[in-house]
Every structure is written in C-alpha cells, then in structure tokens.
Amino acid sequence: MQSGKDTYQRITDTIIQQLEAGTKPWIRPWRGNSRRSATPLRASGEAYRGINVVMLWLSGQLAGYDENTWMTYRQAQELGAQVRKGEQGTLVVKYGTFTPKEQEADDRAIPYLKGYTVFNVEQIDNLPDRFKSP
Structure with a gap:
C-alpha cells in the first residue's frame, strides 16, 4: 500500500501535467453518450465525488472513453469479466477516518487517504450487458 503522501503527489503530478499541456482538468469534457x-x-x-471526479474525467478524456463507469480489477473478476492485458488503470482515492482501539472514546x-486503481x-x-451502451 502506498502512503498518503505518495497518493497526494500522484494526484498533484497528474493535474500539473495537464495544466502544462493546456488542459483544465476541472472542466468536464462533454463527451459520451446521453444514457450515462x-x-x-x-x-x-x-457517483464518484471530490477529486475522483476530476481524475476520472481527465483519464476518460485522454483515453477517449465514451463510457463513464469505472470499477476495480477485482470487481470485474467478480462479474466474470477481465481487464484487457496491458490496460492502464486510473488512480482514485478514498478518504476516511479511524480511531485506534486503544484510544479513549473521546480521542x-x-x-x-487510500489510493486504489x-x-x-x-x-x-465480458462485462454483463448492463454495462454496455445500446
């Protein structure tokens, strides 16, 4: 597992690369089918929220995807599907909090911040039909 700092840096680097290339990653590239x-x-x-929306818009735009649904490798396997060999995933993050068991309730x-692909x-x-556009 990567540290939070690595995850923050990866997000920052991705956004900076796009800004330097002249892309404003926070502006939705209005493409894709109307069903989605x-x-x-x-x-x-x-729906994804926060920085994940920007990261996925950017990745989808760069790759030219029309679909706007994303899943982990494991989720695809659980559906009987398979990520194609050589495909590159996109970083998304989960933010949360935890309280160690040894701490008092008032601590x-x-x-x-956990990053995953x-x-x-x-x-x-081989995804089920519900993931395919008509």
Whole structure:
C-alpha cells in the first residue's frame, strides 16, 4: 500500500501535467453518450465525488472513453469479466477516518487517504450487458 503522501503527489503530478499541456482538468469534457451520467460512476451506479471526479474525467478524456463507469480489477473478476492485458488503470482515492482501539472514546479520529486503481468499462471484456451502451 502506498502512503498518503505518495497518493497526494500522484494526484498533484497528474493535474500539473495537464495544466502544462493546456488542459483544465476541472472542466468536464462533454463527451459520451446521453444514457450515462456526466459524473463518473462506480460499478454500483453510485457517483464518484471530490477529486475522483476530476481524475476520472481527465483519464476518460485522454483515453477517449465514451463510457463513464469505472470499477476495480477485482470487481470485474467478480462479474466474470477481465481487464484487457496491458490496460492502464486510473488512480482514485478514498478518504476516511479511524480511531485506534486503544484510544479513549473521546480521542480524535485519525484521517487517512487510500489510493486504489480503477478501470473504465471500455477496458474490460465480458462485462454483463448492463454495462454496455445500446
């Protein structure tokens, strides 16, 4: 697992690269089919939030994806699908807090940031039909 600082740096580096290339990554590239949400979606249909929206918009735009649904390698496997060999995933992050068991109930929770990799459904073979556009 990567440290939070590595994850922060990877996000920062990605945004800086796009700014230097003349792309404003916070502006949605209005592409894709009308059936799908403009906001990136998890395999469950739940919308991503925060910096993940920017990261997935940017990745989708650079790769030319029309679909806006993303999932982990494991989620694809659980659906009987397979990420195509050689495909590169996109970093997304989960923010949360935890309180160690040995702390008192009134102690503050410790924040964490965990990075993980997701793939666009266009990078995955043999997905169920619900992930395909008509």
